[in-house]
Amino acid sequence: MTGVAIKAAADNSGLEMALIGEVGWEITAREVQSALTGRDEPLTINLFSYGGDALEGLAIYSMLSRYAGRKRVIIDGVAASAASLIAMAGDEIVMPESSFLMIHEVWGLGIGGANDLRKEADLIDRISTAYRQAYVDRSGLSEDDVRSLMAAESWLTAAEAVEFGFASEMAPARDVKAAAVPLGRFAKMPQALAKLVEFVEPRKPVAKTAALVDAVTEPPVDDQVAKEENEEVHSLNGEMQTASPAMTTQTIDVAEREMTAVQAERERSKTIRNMCEKAGAGNEKADEYIESGASVDCVRAELFELAMQAKGAKRVEMSGRMQSSADGLIGMSDREVKRYNILNAIRHFSDPTDARLRDAAGLELEASAAAVKHSGRELQGSFRIPADVMVAQIPGMGAGRKNIRADQTAGGFTTGGALIDTDLLIGSMIELIYNRLSITAAGATVLSGLVGDIDIPKETAGPTHYWVGEGQAPDASEILVGQVSLTPKTVGAKTVLTRRFIGQTGFSSEAWVRSHLSRKVALGIDKDFLYSPGGSKRPLGLRYTDGVKTETLSGGQAKTINSVSYNFGTFLNLVEMETKVSLANLDVPSMAYMMNAHARGVYKTTLENAQSDFYVLRNNEINGYPALMSNQLEVNNSLFGDFSQVLLAFWSGQDIGVNPYKYQDSGSVEISILQDCDFGVRYPEAFVWGI
Secondary structure, three states, X not given: OOEEEEEEOOOOOOEEEEEEOOEOOOEOHHHHHHHHOOOOOOEEEEEEEOOEOHHHHHHHHHHHHHOOOOEEEEEEEEEEOHHHHHHOOOOEEEEXXXXXXXEOOOOOOOOOOHHHHHHHHHHHHHHHHHHHHHHHHHHOOOHHHHHHHHHOOEEEEHHHHHHHOOOOEEEOOOOOOOOEEEOOOOOOOOHHHHOOOEEXXXXXXXXXXXXXXXXXXXXXXXXXXXXXXXXOOEOOOOOEOOOOHHHHHOOOOOHHHHHHHHHHHHHHHHHHHHHHHHHOOHXXXXXXXXXXXXXXXXXXXXXXXXXXXXXXXXOOOOOOOEEEOHHHOOOOOHXXXXXXXXXXXXXXXXXXXXXXXXXXXXXXXXXXXXXXXXXXXOOOOOEEEOHHHHOOOOOOHHHOOOOOOOOOOOOOHHHOOOOOOOOEOOOOHHHHHHHHOHHHHOOOEEEEEEOOOEEEEEEEEOOOOOOOOOOOOOOOOOOEEEEEEEOOEEEEEEEEEEHHHHOOOOHHHHHHHHHHHHHHHHHHHHHHHHHOEEEOOEEEOHHHOOOOEEEOXXXXXXXXEOOEEEEOOOHHHHHHHHHHHHHOOOOOOOOEEEEOHHHHHHXXXXXXXXXXXXXXXXXXXXXXXXXXXXXXXXXXXXXXXXHHHEXXXXXXXXXXXXXXXXXXXHOEEEEEEEEEXXXXXXXXXXXXXXX
């Protein structure tokens, strides 16, 4: 079955939509719009497509992005080209181990005079910009990195897509059914995938207007010349296609199919202009956003930051944002940051006697020495990645710090002197760590680029209220401010790289190393935040933090884990966890549950009570609160609370140790990763453990 199909989910948890086939033919914007009109239920989208028409894909992506319900995209087999853009509309993107995601540059067909071809090239550029921006927004990679991936026609496995940020989860492998793919469409399709597909004659590209087609006549050509020329012909569906010599007589009108895409672009432009007008940004700024292909959400976020700067950015509460201090920067130029390559340093320390490798790592070694000197902290490995690289490609970082202070005078410690300056961090190597932490997915606040110890303010008592008579003045009172003290503690992890891999150059290997090192650090932090017993060299985990409450889970489903039986409690236990937070006056709408796969499975099959038809966990929520999954939680443990009260601090730089001797017989090199960090909780009473 190909095309667009929608139905109610078997478990009544929402809707299921199947998008199977070629975008613009079997999968059309009109059918998707018709299927979604008047609906807002949670939507699971099963996607299997090698791509198709780029404009049609852009229209479908826009429609799904605007859909009000939560969207979960499952890539069944392949989401290539225009289909990969459609996948980016998901709130969650799940890729079975056997699936692939492919992104590449948009291709197009132009027929006519020089001016016509220039217009066609301009259109392709605009479409490419829109695609690239969607990939950047989803992955968090820089625009240059995404451009490199697109230029290389990158076929990403599920693991690679998750690493790069294009997918949020990898699932067990599924059987991939054979699919028809036009001959010659893809130059770099993986052999493992090519064996599963059936190659067919390509569809004939469509001409944009009959006038252009009729104006062209071609002399007869022999079959061999036609074959060679047709291999160079491309259509605006984002993929290579083979055309026949008779293509120039085709007069298919595609205006109707493109209309939805045009309407979506008009709506984006109109919305951006309205926002810029209200924000006082002006038409020139609106034109800049529109021409760049920026999404409405990106424009909204940037206008908000501009407004904050104009007001002096007076803000104290840190509710789940990434923030950074510029104190840790050593002053590298943009050009130096772009040239910086971790593998250069690793290659040098893998063979310190090779003068050629040392010369190649000159920038990295100089930056390391400067970072150590600037921080005043002793180097714990072979070299240090400076903060400039860790927070690379962050708009506005070069302008210095923004003051974010309370209006209250910073005098004595308890009356405001505990407040600190911070700066917003919106994309970096630190963000790779951020994206892999379950606690940040729940809304924790991350501070990075720090130098020295740091004290975070918390209000311990508010102003006293009084009833007064006419003409009387109330007694003076102040907001009392306490602190959460954070000091550098070192988390370490190890990995092994083969010498063959270390010898690779280019974006893909460098990006993989950065992502891999960040993942190693994130896993250690995530686990210890929950369960660390603390100590002089180790932060104290939430399980052992004073003030955090507990609820004993009993009377519910029991499950045997590692030969031990654990009870997961009842719906009433979970409601009691919510009540304990509420009694501390710390309940907010942004609170959430966190649990492992065992608990999630139990609550999906447990009714709220004997008279209820509703399961405890449905639509990824419990009693209206999001239920997040992390297998870092042990056995039957669940956690409920306001995760914006969690503070994660990263000090500038990351130390890398290179040991070329431990595995020299196998041709591998041991890499140690050392990151100074700490974590704490502003209000422990905002959390309850279910145990």
